Amino acid sequence: MHGEGKTGNFGVICVGLMEGCLLICRLFSSFVHLLNLFLSPTPVVTPKVRPAPPATAPRKDVVKDGTLKKVVEFVESEDGKKMKITRTYKIEKRKASKAVARRKNWKKFGNAEFDAPGPNVATTTVSDDVLMTFITNKEDVESQQEEDPMAKLRGQKMVQCRICKGDHWTTKCPYKDTLGPMQKELADQLGLTSVDNEGDATSSPAAAAAAAVKSGKYVPPVLRDGGTRRGESMATSRRDDNATIRVTNLSEDTRESDLQELFRPFGSIARIYLAKDKITGQSKGFAFISFHRREDAARAIAGVSGFGYDHLILNVEWAKPSTN
Amino acid sequence: MKPILLQGHERSITQIKYNRDGDLLFSCAKDQVVNVWYSLNGERLGSYNGHTGAVWCVDVDWDTKKVLTGAADNTCRLWDCETGKKTNVFDTKSAVRTCGFDFSGNIIMFSTDKQMGYDCLIHLFDMRDSHQITQNEPYLTIPCKDSKVTSAVWGSLGEYIVVGLENGQLLQYSKKSGEILMQTKEHIKQVNDLQTSQDLTMVITASKDTTAKLFDIESLDLLKTYKTERPVNSAAISPIQNHVVLGGGQEAMDVTTTSTRIGKFEARSVCLIMFLCMSLV
Incomplete structure (x- = not known):
């Protein structure tokens, strides 16, 4: 594994660094992860393409072609079927600092002591794609796109708000949650103002109270809505x-x-x-x-x-x- | 993005850490194993076997020679990084929660839990003094009576350690005298994790109170608050971009004791894990 890195059929790379290569460059280059730039060919698993050799001695053919390395392996699966597995690797040279390169050649130990060179499929696999969603950026772009057509429409009175009749969408109305203008309109339709709808609209104290409420002045309880009503008690004001x-x-x-x-x-x-x-x-x-x-x-x-x-x-x- | 899946643990992972060059990744878990991986291709280099309890913390010194691990078997162990051989065992009275090498690699720090009637203690050893190491005699022991240390990192220039407590406090302890240099209480719940920026000027806390906060490491001034809707288990500052990354979610253990509607857990089969990347500035 000297002086080469490989991309396996799992999209996994294993990099070994040749001492000689490092003697020449001795550069402390930054360690950049270039996983996405690598080829990650899909595994070709074809059952019984040609007569396979006996399972007792699994055959392994290695073909090197420039930067590509092909390993063809014949194995027998658990249910007795013979399979041909072709793995294609891309060999890549990579510069790293001396310390990192030295560590690359460390012998495996502990639970990985008997692992073969390169990633062990039992512990290292390539998992599913992770999709990144950039929430803020996306919203910014959308809101910009939304605002532009609106700016054009503003002058032309093409949009009318159902609530306040302004030139914006109803959903964007500033009075949306207060219901103010809508209520006024409703009251007009019924021939009433929103405040003095309680009690007799023609009686003078109620009208005075209504005027006072509008002006924000204190209204004594006797002049308030329903203040002239008599004969009511707690018991009768049942809900x-x-x-x-x-x-x-x-x-x-x-x-x-x-x-x-x-x-x-x-x-x-x-x-x-x-x-x-x-x-x-x-x-x-x-x-x-x-x-x-x-x-x-x-x-x-x-x-x-x-x-x-x-x-x-x-x-x-x-x-x-x-x-x- | 195609991630590499590393499956070297059978129980939940407690901490992961890169070495300074970024070529090795250390992971420890509750299954008593500490693994080391090549970060480039995910190949497992080896494992440090010997702990007999959940391993809570792992750290590696600046030149990737020594590895320090702390576990719930009441030991903190020192390993040779290359061969995976144990070089020393520090016996403690209670579980070791956090550990770390200072920037020089000469001083090591680890904290023990407040349990079984023992107080939470922070131990400091000087590696250059073989007596301290072999006789298990720290040159300084700092008691932490009020609360429990849940996370700790070395501060700038190795002058002090920054400690996050279970009650949400953040403290600075002097390496030499053990006295409290600075303290602040910005979190209302446990600080789950502490991580420094690469230049050791800032520290970010991840707390159970669903926020992460950025502090100046020297003055412990609050610089920024990142609000989320779930407990934050870990937070880190990007070394190359103006970003912080927060990770967290409802702990599986707490799911049954938290109301579904409060816990943002919702009726899904696994607890929700969030990963947020927020702007630093």
């Missing part, structure tokens, strides 16, 4: 199952406060129940929202069903009455 909606396909990160924010514009909420995992505390993906009024719930269904929230399309429907 109305008829005004409960079920929201499904929520993302795992959803919290109750998010739901509060999302559904508050439709009317006053009696209760929010978000199903959570006991251990992780993450949302299980569904929630029940109880409104005080069935109309609010109906509008919430109309407004939020099919709404994209945190990459997911929400599904909102009437909650089925609980069995107990």
Whole structure:
């Protein structure tokens, strides 16, 4: 194995370095792994191509041709079939530092003591391809490609956002998760503003309260929504199952406060129940929202069903009455 | 990329290390064997046989003459790299967790576990003094009472050792006096591995708290944090590129005790192993 390296049928190289070669160069060249540059011919295993010699003396033919070396071997497999194995090696010379070259000629020891020169197939094999995925680079390239056509479209008003009517895709809308403009539109359709939909819209205290809420001023409880309502007690303000909606396909990160924010514009909420995992505390993906009024719930269904929230399309429907 | 598969161990591998020239690769495992391989073609050069417990650590000196291994059989052994013959055995009271040659190859360090009523100790031997070696008398023993040493490397110029503890602390111990030169606590869980950059100016920690952190080796200033979603078992700084490589995943042992949803384990037959390559700068 002097002065040559070989690539075997397993794509494995074994390199031996001739002392003479090193005496001439004595260079400390860097040790570069060039495995992928090597030929890695596939093993040619052809059963019984020509009459093979007796199995007791396995025949081995070695043919050298320039930088290629061919080893033809005849072996008998376990089930009695004779096989011809052709291994093709590429011989390559390689420069290395003196210390590395000296170590290359060390005698094998320990568990490898009786191994033949070259890699032992019992311990060294070439495994399957490993595919590298460069996540960040790929994303950068994609986002660049995405942005360019968008820049062209921006001036032409070809794209219109369903939520805020801006010239961007709906999914890229900045108001996507706040639902603000959509809700306003919805309220316009119903002839109501989003705030004073509770109680009588014509009564003056409620209107004043609505105005105050808009201006951010403090409103005494008696002037707030429903403050003029009388005859209500704790006992009678029982949650109305008829005004409960079920929201499904929520993302795992959803919290109750998010739901509060999302559904508050439709009317006053009696209760929010978000199903959570006991251990992780993450949302299980569904929630029940109880409104005080069935109309609010109906509008919430109309407004939020099919709404994209945190990459997911929400599904909102009437909650089925609980069995107990 | 076609990797070469090296199958020389029957149980889980605990540490692998290249020699300084990069032509030999040392691997040790819980099956009590230490193997050495040619890195170019994956040919096995030999094995260092003799340990009777899981081998936790391996190190080779700068000129690839001597190999040091530490194992759970309460010994740290010194081997002749070329022949695989054992040259010395250091008996300890408990399992040897980390070991290392300093850059000169003259001073060796190894740490023992806190177990069976014995404290975690760091032993330092001077190889030039044959008395220390033959009589098993370290010139310095540093007790580490608070926690357990889980990883250790030599610092720049061989002046100190940098030690990662089970409680997430990072300490610098002086080679001469054994006193703590610097300390920092950036991790909240065990430091699984410590590796230095090639020029010994930086050290990267891999921690069970799912982060890897880059420190200045001299001042132990935190330079950068790499966040992942699984425990990081090992981290290394590339010698040629501005990259760090992190490897880790849920330990098979912990899979049954961790909630499937917390553990990022998911319903797959093997635990997920991640390999991340992140930019250094």
